[in-house]
Amino acid sequence: MNFLSAENISKSYGDKKLFENISFGLEQGQKVALVAKNGSGKTTLLDIITGKDTPDTGSVAVNNNINVAYLSQDPTFNESETVLEHVLKSDSPILRTVRRYEEVLDRQLTDTSGKALKDLEKVTAEMEELKAWDAEARIKQILGVLKIENLHQKIKELSGGQRKRIAMAKVLIDEPDLLIMDEPTNHLDLDMIEWLEQYLVRAKLSLLLVTHDRYFLDRICDEILELSDGTMYRHKGNYSYYIEKKAERESMEAASVDKAKNLMRKELDWVRRMPKARGTKAKYRMDAFDDLKEKATSGKREDKLQLSVKMSRMGKKIMELKNLDKSYGDKKILDDFNYIFKRKERIGIVGKNGVGKSTFLNILTGKDSLDKGEIEYGETVVFGYYSQQGIELTEDKRVIDVVKDVAEVIPMADGNNLTASQLLQRFNFPPEQQYAYVSTLSGGERKRLYLCEVLMDNPNFLILDEPTNDLDLQTLSILEDFLEEFPGCLLVVTHDRYFMDKLVDHLFVFEGEGKVTDFNGKYTDYRDIQEEKEAEEKRLEKERKKQEKEEKPVAPKAEQKRKRSYKEQKEYEQLETDIEQLEAEKEELNNKLNGSVTDHAELMQISQKIGEIIDLIDEKMMRWLELDELNG
Structure with a gap:
């Protein structure tokens, strides 16, 4: 059954064309x-699909018989x-009754009238x-996992997170047929x-999501829509498969463009030498040259983000926390x-929301004070602190002026100096965007x-607090490459x-x-060990309960629990076997989902x-x- 159809959608803002005549379902x-x-228009496209924005051309049709939710x-x-x-x-x-x-x-706690x-x-x-009791239990589970505890607090009193x-919680509780999510993590x-x-x-729903979390993408999605240079490309399979096919496509496009460029050089030489008197006789050749020129210049200008700034010298002493x-x-x-801290350390910080991860970073950088203790800094330590809050950008300021306020000239790792404009180009801000206002930036x-x-x-010494939020996958990949080669210390808080x-x-x-x-060890190592510990704790708890039952003195018959019948005992034993087999089957399927399977139909199955x-x-x-x- 078709849930959603987008036909020939186009959208521009001023001179900036986001996408043109794209179609998908x-x-x-x-x-x-x-x-x-x-900046390619992902959020704009989601807004168009959900009716929060309108396309310049084209139409979107959503099945009237389904429930749609948008995060x-x-x-x-x-x-x-x-x-x-x-x-x-x-x-x-049901939901109105649960409410x-x-x-x-809640009212009963303070009511004395009996009403x-x-x-x-x-x-x-x-x-x-x-x-409605099952719905209430499901709602409590969702709210509990998301740490939503005070149900009677006013929305206006809440933080952004x-x-x-x-x-x-709202979109999950609604149990939509089609769920659309923009950066859910x-x-x-x-x-x-x-x-x-x-x-x-495990949810039986259709899903359209935008996320930078690659593990999340790989394990959930069975198809990738790539919006590139205003064109939509469709890839059947998960994120790993998409990366493979995208690389193949770009390699083929590059080869085609290179071939066209070589032909164009020959044609250009002919065009320059062509006698003007014979121009009308060679019109077909001029038309072919124009087509060839268009193809030769159609290669995507991949504005690679280049991170190669100079690093301050680091001495032997870094930082000591006492x-x-x-x-x-x-x-x-x-x-x-x-x-x-030692030279070239690379530390990740993990923990639940609210345990103090960002506070710890603020303490290290002197933005927050200690109750007790001492921090000794090495004389050569220069912090680079990328915080969740970011910088306060003046909306009516131009991009280049934001950089010039810090420095007009910036030394680079290769010994050269760059102007503010040159540096912005390395950070994928072309000249035309450098003079745009901050208010126009995504x-x-x-x-x-x-x-x-x-x-x-x-x-x-780089300290990064949630650096991956809102960054696209290309920028993330290049940032990772830079950080892998970064010779200083790295301290990072991230949910990625x-x-x-x-x-x-x-x-x-x-x-x-x-x-x-x-x-x-790495985060995946940590999670593996945690899961093993949890499984062991469950096993020990089961054994403890079993031992308690065996050691429990026999109570009078009137107080004894009913024993399992022969049939129930057989069912009990079979259930243990069944659960073990199902867990093994689930693990095998998860491995397949994250492994080599690329067929779209098989991924869905x-x-x-x-x-x-x-x-x-x-x-x-x-x-x-x-x-x-x-009792057994």
């Missing part, structure tokens, strides 16, 4: 990613609403009638991202933390300008698992209550099968728990 069950460079980068809210009112605002009778149930529960109790009895009956998570911690990844893999303590009220961020272009400003100080795995050697794990553990297996595991696990409660 989305079928039921497809999970598609849209990728493009910053935008900057969700809009009714500021006077509470969290509960927003996330459960719906035409669904009333939660409101009455709330009567209302609770009434709404509980409605919950029973609509069989909290707002994005509430918008996320921004403002989520790593645990939330991994949960969302699994949720979307007995650092930091708290906010009752919340402890650091508790007697000690560390000596989110990713603003972040690129900020990165340029940070590196202009020639740092030898691919970025972290590629760049860091070890981790500072913020576990909460001021505890920070130094883990020697695998994704659907994984969702069915997870549902089956949950069902069998519930039955196993029921039987486990009985």
Whole structure:
């Protein structure tokens, strides 16, 4: 069934043409990613699809029989609403009833008249009638995972990150047939991202998403739409397959353009030598020359972001942290933390939202104070701090003036000096864009300008707080290449698992209550060990319960739990075997999904099968728990 059709869509802003006559569609069950460079029009295209913007030409048709939800980068809210009112605002009778149930529960805590109790009895009956308890449990799970705890807080009191998570909860709770998401992993911690990844893999919905998270792309999407130079390219398969096919396509295009350029040189020589009197007789040749010229100059100008700024010399002593303590009220961020930084260290910082990762970076750079402890800095250390907040850019200022405010001339790693204009060209700001106003820049272009400003100080100790947000995949790849070769120290906070795995050697794990553990390895290594620990803890807990039952004194018959029947015992044992087999099958399918399978139909089948297996595991696990409660 067709869910979405876009036909001959074009959009321009002034002289800037984003895309022209692009067409694509989305079928039921497809999970598609849209990728493009910053400023190419990804968000504009999503806004057009969802009716928030209109195309210059073309049309978009969305199936009238489906429910569509859109998670935008900057969700809009009714500021006077509470969290509960927003996330459960719906035409669904079930969701409306769950909302009333939660409101009455809260009112009952302070009501002394008895009215709330009567209302609770009434709404509980409605919950029973609509069989809404499963929906309530699912809603509580989504809100719990996304750390949305105070349901009665006003939207106007929330931070930007909290707002994005509430918008996320809203679209997931609505259970749409078609879900459109623009950078869904921004403002989520790593645990939330991994949960969302699994949720979307198993969810029976169609998906169109924009994200820079390559692991996320690779594991969820079975098709990639690439918007490049105003043209749409379609790639069946996951992100790894897309990268392979894109490289093949660009190689073929480059070879074709090179051939056309060689032919054009010969034709150009002929055109220059052609006698004017014979011009009318050679008109066909002139027309062919014009066609050839167009092809020879059609090669994409890949404005590669070049990061090669000079690094300040670094001495032997870098930075030493001595007995650092930091708290906010009752919340402890650091508790007697000690560390000596060494040359060329590459450290990733991980931990749940709110444990103090950004505070730690602010302490190191002197933007925040310590309660106790001391930081000794080496004399040659020059920090480059890329913070989440970025720089305050004046909207009516030109791009080149932002750079000139820092320096007119910038020394580079190769010994040359660059003007502000030349530096901006290396950061993929062509001359025509350098004199554009900051207000015209996309989110990713603003972040690129900020990165340029940070590196202009020639740092030898880079501190990056969520540098991947809003950057396109091409810029991310080049930034990673630069950081791999960067000879100084690197300290990075990021929710991009691919970025972290590629760049860091070890981790500072913020576990909460001021505890920070130094883990020697990459993020994927850390997660593997954590999963093994969790599995072992579950096994030990199961053994402990079993042992307690065996050691428990025999109670009088009236108090004894019913024993499992022979049939139930056989079912109990079979369930254990079934669950193990299903887990193994799920693991095998996940490996296939992340491996060599490129066929679109097969990828869709695998994704659907994984969702069915997870549902089956949950069902069998519930039955196993029921039987486990009985005495064997």
